[in-house]
Amino acid sequence: GTTCVLVSFPFIFNPCIGCKENTPEWAAFIYYLPFIIIFQFGWAATQVSHLSLIPELVTNDHEKVELTAFRYAFTVMANITVYGLAWMLLNFQVQQPDHTEHLGIEDVPVFRNLSLIVVGVGAVFSFIFHLGTKEKPYLPGSLPQPEESSPLLQNDSTGPPCPLLIWKDWLLEPAFYQVAVLYMSTRLIVNLSQTYITMYLTNSLLLPKKYIASIPLVMYVSGFLSSFLMKPVNKWIGRNLTYFTGILVILAFASWVTLARKMGSEIYGVAALLGAGSATILVTSLSMTADLIGTNTHSGAFVYGAMSFTDKMANGLAVMAIQNLHPCPTELCCPACVSFYHWVMVLVTGGIAVAAVVSLCCIMVWPIRIRYRE
Numbered sequence: 001g002t003t004c005v006l007v008s009f010p011f012i013f014n015p016c017i018g019c020k021e022n023t024p025e026w027a028a029f030i031y032y033l034p035f036i037i038i039f040q041f042g043w044a045a046t047q048v049s050h051l052s053l054i055p056e057l058v059t060n061d062h063e064k065v066e067l068t069a070f071r072y073a074f075t076v077m078a079n080i081t082v083y084g085l086a087w088m089l090l091n092f093q094v095q096q097p098d099h100t101e102h103l104g105i106e107d108v109p110v111f112r113n114l115s116l117i118v119v120g121v122g123a124v125f126s127f128i129f130h131l132g133t134k135e136k137p138y139l140p141g142s143l144p145q146p147e148e149s150s151p152l153l154q155n156d157s158t159g160p161p162c163p164l165l166i167w168k169d170w171l172l173e174p175a176f177y178q179v180a181v182l183y184m185s186t187r188l189i190v191n192l193s194q195t196y197i198t199m200y201l202t203n204s205l206l207l208p209k210k211y212i213a214s215i216p217l218v219m220y221v222s223g224f225l226s227s228f229l230m231k232p233v234n235k236w237i238g239r240n241l242t243y244f245t246g247i248l249v250i251l252a253f254a255s256w257v258t259l260a261r262k263m264g265s266e267i268y269g270v271a272a273l274l275g276a277g278s279a280t281i282l283v284t285s286l287s288m289t290a291d292l293i294g295t296n297t298h299s300g301a302f303v304y305g306a307m308s309f310t311d312k313m314a315n316g317l318a319v320m321a322i323q324n325l326h327p328c329p330t331e332l333c334c335p336a337c338v339s340f341y342h343w344v345m346v347l348v349t350g351g352i353a354v355a356a357v358v359s360l361c362c363i364m365v366w367p368i369r370i371r372y373r374e
Contacts (some may be wrong), residue, residue, distance in 0.1 A: 001041075001042045001043070002042065002126045004039065005039055006119055007038070008036075008038040008039040009115060009119050010116055010119055012032060015108055017031075024149050032283075044305070051289075052297070053133070054068060054286075054290050057291045057303070061234075061287075061291060062293070064231050068283050068287050069227040072223070072283050073227040074357075076220045076221075080217065080221070081121075083217060083220075085114055105227075147354040173370060175292055175368045175370065176292065178359065178363050179285075181359045182243075182285055182288065183288075183289060183310070183311060184310045184314045185352055185356035186282055186285040186356060188348065189250060189281065193345065193348055194216070196341060196344050196345055197215060197216065197271075198216075200257075200341045200344070203340040204337075204345075206338075214268075214270075215268070215271045218272055219274055220275060222273075222274075223305070224270070224279075225276075225277060226275070239284055243280070243281055243356075245280060246277045246280025247356055248277075248355055249277030250273075250278070250350070250353045251350055254345075256273070257345050274349070288363075288368060296370075302308075318348070326340065327340050
């Protein structure tokens with residue numbers, strides 16, 4: 001996966017080799033399509049395998065939360081780093097005499113250099129990861145290792161231990177679908193809010209361009225700080241209430257957006273709510289997925305892959321539905337899109353949060369556990 005990303009990502013942000021000004025769009029599309037496919041495959045392979053290592057490396061539930069929180073924190077740090085590098089490169093270009101205020105063909109070198117820097121830094125850290133992380137070998141037929149909370153003396157009257165689940169067995173597990181729906185709802189909130197926050201700022205609130213960079217930064221910083229609270233909060237009130245707390249923060253954001261049609265500097269407080277709530281529900285839902293996998297770590301990649309598949313399918317369908325409902329499809333924005341993006345932000349946060357609460361209630365009534373072999 002890492003290799004696919006390294007060899008494909010720079011080509012996506014570089015001009016089409018051999019293309020000229022009169023090159024048709026379909027030719028450029030065919031040129032970029034293989035690189036995008038390779039990148040998406042590599043990114044999915046990297047992400048799923050990296051997530052699958054969490055239940056491999058630790059067995060204690062609180063340690064799973066801690067590792068997931070650290071993973072999210074470093075993801076936020078990476079995002080902030082990319083934003084910072086982009087700001088530096090664009091700011092350096094502003095000092096050039098022939099710069100313009102809007103993005104154009106003259107900005108291609110900026111994004112080319114940014115992609116090369118990102119790939120270079122990512123390659124270094126990937127090398128460190130592969131060099132320093134030791135994966136536990138899985139022997140077919142071996143029994144799972146006891147966890148920290150497992151009793152020292154096992155009761156033999158309970159019968160032989162249950163065999164480990166393979167990928168087909170997960171499809172018969174009700175808990176698999178419970179967690180999938182919760183994770184899908186979480187990803188819809190996080191991804192769609194990040195996708196449409198820019199349009200909401202510029203088209204609905206009519207804020208200056210500087211907010212396009214500063215508001216995502218506030219969201220990332222608040223999420224970064226919130227991630228360090230995940231382990232103690234999970235220890236204190238448990239998984240379900242932690243997730244519910246995050247949903248309450250998301251609902252507070254949606255309520256604020258609903259009531260405030262015009263905002264100025266208070267948008268920073270709203271962004272902090274969205275960032276903290278998104279971090280809380282994302283880290284907790286990933287921890288629930290690790291809880292679901294438990295000792296079945298050999299098939300953990302299938303579980304994470306299935307969760308990722310449902311998330312991407314749902315996000316793609318949601319974006320298509322939103323774009324089809326756009327009031328002015330023939331132009332970038334019109335007076336009608338002012339309220340359109342306002343209600344989009346309300347629905348992709350508050351509306352989906354209600355669905356997430358319903359899914360959470362199902363998990364609270366029927367807790368996450370393996371039922372198929374009982």
